[in-house]
Amino acid sequence: MPQVHSILFFGEVLPGHDVVTCRRQLQALLKCTPETMDGVFSGQRVSLRKGLGADDALHYQQRLAAIGLRTAIEPPLPSPLPLPQAPVAAPPAPAPEVAPIELMTCPACGEQQPRRTLCRACATDMPRYTASQAQRRQPDPEKGMAARPQGRADLAPPLAESGILGLGFRGRFGRRNFLLSGLLALGGTFALAVVALTLGAPGLLIGGLGLLVLAIYGTRGTVFRLHDLGLSGWWTVVTWIPYVGAVAAxxxxxxxxxxxxxxxxxxARPVSALGLLGGLAATGAVAFFAFGMVGSQLPALEALPGLNGTTEAGKAAFAARYDAGRDRIVMYSLSTCGFCAEKRRQFDSMGVRYSEYIIDQDAAAEARLNDRLQRAGLGNGAIGTPIIEVNGTLLPNNPGFGEIGRHLSGATKG
Incomplete structure (x- = not known):
């Protein structure tokens, strides 16, 4: 089995190179964050690459030396054998003895080569480099590497910085980022509730799809937080257990x-305190608006099929008491109201005779309605549409058929 090698780095740069410049070039090469580079240049043993063959390890070391980094290959590469010389035909006269080729090793990158001035691998001026090393009285690189403390773990290949928004599952979140992602998911849930209440039945479909996306997004935040703790994202299932999940969160x-x-x-780069406060304020505002709308639209839920078990019973009671000749029904609606469209469809399917005023398109009807609401003591606070008038009685907030039936004339159909 061929031997594999690792490229080790201890935070040292070659003479004539600036640490800041080398760090910037290495960061561009690895495409990692400044925080990751702090760990690379910490002075401890860092494995930049693993599982390389001899040729790949030598090529990678030469590439790093070109940007000014002093690295080592572990285990060291075997010294190349000298090339066999072609046989020389015996001359007529005795030839002088040919001296063997003198080899030398580059003190910067360790490349073994015939004696020369510039290294053929890293282009270092080897005599000057050796003299500079002697003047500075630096210890032997191999001994220095052996004396350094070993890190507890090799550095893994760096990943892209984790953004607050997204649906991927590769990255890390600190505590602030995790809290902000949770606030955004909560605010999105409240916003979907507003959409569902505003659009009626179509809003339920939009809300369902939105909740699916928010579930993925919320799971992503938990997975990222577990990654920050060094744990697998599969531990997220613990947060789904009742009571235990609250403690885990x-x-x-x-x-x-x-x-x-x-x-x-x-x-991951932590979000600023200002950004966290902004997310908290936005979530609070959406929640306040959503709770206000839910409170005003609670009676309207009866009009949505499947959400109230008494809907069919209410329709039956309405049909039993409704008399088209005696009961006067008026509906005040908005052109953008989904509940108004649903109530209109229900009235038409049941054969109910009614008048309708679209108050955002009829100023006179809006004025009359507001005056009647004030006189009935209903002018204070939010009022949902449609507003149904049954025999002179105003019923706001999209009343159900059971409520409407209680205000009919009471004549039973025979």
């Missing part, structure tokens, strides 16, 4: 994550 909010890089990349 609380722990995810308070337990700090790993400071260095792990198998899921470097630590």
């Amino acid at each position: 609380l722990l995810l909010l308070v337990v700090p994550g790993q400071k260095g890089g792990n198998a899921w990349g470097g630590p």
Whole structure:
């Protein structure tokens, strides 16, 4: 089985190179975050690449040396054997003895080659480099590497920075980012409730699809937080257990994550306190609006099939008491109201005779309605549409058929 090698780095750069420049070039090469580069240049043993063949390891080391990084190959590469020389035909006269080719090793990258001035691998001026090393009295690189403390884990290939928005599952979230993603998911849920109440039956379909997306997004935030703790994302299933999930979510909010890089990349850049406060304020505003609308539209839920078990019973009671010749029904609606369209469809399917005023298109009807609401003591607070008038009685907030039937003339159909 061929031997595999690793490229090791201890945060040192070659003479004549600037640490800042080398760090920037390495970050561009690896496409990683500044936080990840802090771990790379920490001075501890860092594995930049693993599982390389001899040729690939040598090529990668030469590439890093070109940007000024001093690296080592572990285990070291075997010294290449000198090339066999072609046989020389015996001359008529005795030929002088040919001296063997003198080999030398580059002190910067370790490339073994015939004696020369510039290294053929990293282009280092080898005599000057050797003299500079002697002047600075630096220890032997191999001994220095052996004396350095070993890191607890090799650095994994860096990943792209984890964004707050998205549906992917590769990345990490700190505590602030996890909290903000949870607030956004909660705010989105309230917004979908508003859409469902505003559009009626079509809003339920939109809300269902939106809830599916929000479920994926919320799971993503939990997975990212577990990655920050060095745990697999499959631990998310623990948060789905009743009571246990609440405790697990609380722990995810308070337990700090790993400071260095792990198998899921470097630590994510934490969101600012201002951004966190903005997310909290936006979620609170949407929740306030949604609760207000839900409170005003609770009676309207009876009009949605499947949401209220008494809907059919209410329709039956209405049909038994309704007399088209005696009962006067008026509907005040809005052109953009989904519940109004649903009530209109129900009235038409049941053969109900009614008058309709679209108050956002009829100013006179709106004025009359507001005056009647004030006189009936219904002018304060939010009122949902449609508003049904039954024999002179105003019933706001899209009343159900059971409520409408209680205000009919009471004549039973024979």
